[in-house]
Amino acid sequence: MLDALTDKFNNVFRTLSGRGRISEENIREAMREVRTALLEADVSFKIVKDFTEAVVQKAIGREVIKLLRPGELMVQIVYEELVNLMGPVDTRIYYVQPPPTVIMMAGLQGAGKTTTCGKLAKYLVAKGHHPLLCAADLQRPAAVEQLRTLGAQLGIPVYTDDSKVAPHGEVAKGAAVSVCRAAIAQAKQTGRDVVILDTAGRLHIDDALMGELREVNTQLKPHQVFLVLDAMSGQDAVNSAKAFNEQLEVDGLILTKFDSDTRGGALLSAKMITGKPVKFIGTGEKLDALEEFRPEGMAQRILGMGDILQLVTEAQQKFSQEEAQKLQEKMEQGNFTLDDFMAQMGQVQKLGSMDRIMKMIPGMSQLTKQMNMGDGDVERQMGRMKAIYNSMNKRERKNPDLLDGTRRRRIARGAGVELNEVGQFMKQFEQTRDMMKAVGGMGMAGKMNLMKGLMSGKLNTLGMPGGAQLKAKKSGFMEKKDRNKKKKR
Ligand SMILES: Nc1nc2c(ncn2[C@@H]2O[C@H](COP(=O)(O)OP(=O)(O)OP(=O)(O)O)[C@@H](O)[C@H]2O)c(=O)[nH]1
Numbered sequence: 001m002l003d004a005l006t007d008k009f010n011n012v013f014r015t016l017s018g019r020g021r022i023s024e025e026n027i028r029e030a031m032r033e034v035r036t037a038l039l040e041a042d043v044s045f046k047i048v049k050d051f052t053e054a055v056v057q058k059a060i061g062r063e064v065i066k067l068l069r070p071g072e073l074m075v076q077i078v079y080e081e082l083v084n085l086m087g088p089v090d091t092r093i094y095y096v097q098p099p100p101t102v103i104m105m106a107g108l109q110g111a112g113k114t115t116t117c118g119k120l121a122k123y124l125v126a127k128g129h130h131p132l133l134c135a136a137d138l139q140r141p142a143a144v145e146q147l148r149t150l151g152a153q154l155g156i157p158v159y160t161d162d163s164k165v166a167p168h169g170e171v172a173k174g175a176a177v178s179v180c181r182a183a184i185a186q187a188k189q190t191g192r193d194v195v196i197l198d199t200a201g202r203l204h205i206d207d208a209l210m211g212e213l214r215e216v217n218t219q220l221k222p223h224q225v226f227l228v229l230d231a232m233s234g235q236d237a238v239n240s241a242k243a244f245n246e247q248l249e250v251d252g253l254i255l256t257k258f259d260s261d262t263r264g265g266a267l268l269s270a271k272m273i274t275g276k277p278v279k280f281i282g283t284g285e286k287l288d289a290l291e292e293f294r295p296e297g298m299a300q301r302i303l304g305m306g307d308i309l310q311l312v313t314e315a316q317q318k319f320s321q322e323e324a325q326k327l328q329e330k331m332e333q334g335n336f337t338l339d340d341f342m343a344q345m346g347q348v349q350k351l352g353s354m355d356r357i358m359k360m361i362p363g364m365s366q367l368t369k370q371m372n373m374g375d376g377d378v379e380r381q382m383g384r385m386k387a388i389y390n391s392m393n394k395r396e397r398k399n400p401d402l403l404d405g406t407r408r409r410r411i412a413r414g415a416g417v418e419l420n421e422v423g424q425f426m427k428q429f430e431q432t433r434d435m436m437k438a439v440g441g442m443g444m445a446g447k448m449n450l451m452k453g454l455m456s457g458k459l460n461t462l463g464m465p466g467g468a469q470l471k472a473k474k475s476g477f478m479e480k481k482d483r484n485k486k487k488k489r
Pocket of ligand 1: 107112115202257258282283284
């Protein structure tokens with residue numbers, strides 16, 4: 001999503017950077033391109049106009065035209081304006097005492113509301129809470145069943161009352177309220193601290209739908225109301241949000257299907273049009289595909305600058321503590337084997353699609369393009385690595401030094417890959433092992449510096465604290481690069 005926008009921004013900044021000094025006219029011209037790109041992304045016309053004008057005014061105010069490197073400041077200004085457009089956002093959920101905290105989910109049929117209820121429940125469990133799901137979409141038995149299935153998958157209880165479901169007729173007045181009320185009572189009895197209400201969905205906003213939602217809202221006074229919107233519906237989604245918000249006083253929006261190949265304008269327009277921020281985005285059909293929305297990270301992603309923080313947060317959530325501890329010990333002892341390497345790759349894969357991860361790392365979106373790697377190529381590469389690993393025997397995996405030429409050829413044949421791919425695989429392993437050894441002895445500052453180095457492509461030990469430098473050098477990692485650097489000086 002938003003790839004086209006990223007490309008356009010990159011073009012614009014490249015053009016601006018290519019010029020020595022720029023004029024106000026150059027800026028306006030560049031912004032005309034940005035304006036087209038935003039309109040193509042389905043951002044509403046008024047927002048586009050205000051946005052581009054704000055950028056131009058800021059650029060003039062900050063005297064970009066007097067600078068020798070105007071491109072960088074322009075990136076900064078556009079970044080700030082994008083953040084302003086989408087933020088600020090507070091994604092925290094506020095819990096009440098005594099529990100339960102009641103969260104009401106609303107949205108049109110098919111927006112992904114039921115799935116998002118499951119995702120949110122999973123997200124809350126990861127934060128140490130004990131949610132109860134409540135099936136209050138009484139017009140569709142399938143929706144009740146879907147929530148039951150989701151609950152079973154997640155091991156989270158679901159309150160249902162089949163006697164209140166009215167598949168073909170009008171849902172009886174007060175039925176939804178009574179189901180929600182019973183769910184809240186059950187949560188109190190069973191010690192669940194959050195109740196998530198999956199309320200009615202309809203194909204269109206109509207009086208019956210709004211009446212039902214308003215009734216739940218006024219009688220039960222949920223502590224937070226989230227509106228689930230389908231990002232693929234673009235402007236329509238945003239306009240329906242406005243109508244919902246007028247009736248319900250929504251706290252925040254959840255934009256689903258952000259992984260799909262749509263234009264993404266809804267994300268950029270939503271806050272301005274509805275006055276409510278996007279708090280979460282759904283990035284896939286799986287139940288862990290829910291991200292807290294961070295305008296800063298999103299603006300960086302749009303501008304092709306990556307979103308490292310999101311990646312780190314996800315990594316922290318998904319890398320199992322135990323695995324991390326084991327890895328840490330291995331690093332310190334310096335006996336990192338091919339088994340560990342593949343286990344680590346598996347951990348990284350848990351973060352989701354490799355393509356997505358690549359896009360979050362600054363500079364990578366450009367790099368994958370330059371390498372002509374399209375969607376799915378990284379995944380395929382991982383598949384080949386697994387095939388190579390699977391063709392090795394146990395002893396080789398523990399002691400890769402046993403892999404001589406003959407074995408490598410056999411392995412290549414067994415895995416159905418070229419011989420040089422086995423070589424590349426081993427090289428990648430060795431590099432990771434050396435890096436692990438070096439990283440094992442570093443403090444946080446050293447790790448951050450190393451990360452920065454990796455990102456910028458300027459890998460060296462010079463920015464690391466003394467102890468870490470020593471360890472890194474002892475391990476042989478990066479030595480050559482440092483030496484070269486010193487020579488140049
Ligand atoms: N790709 C993708 N698909 C999603 C996402 N969220 C939901 N979906 C899919 O969208 C479809 C509709 O989701 P539901 O949760 O059934 O929609 P709903 O709004 O609850 O619909 P009703 O139950 O009819 O009100 C399902 O196929 C989901 O798997 C997402 O973030 N990305």
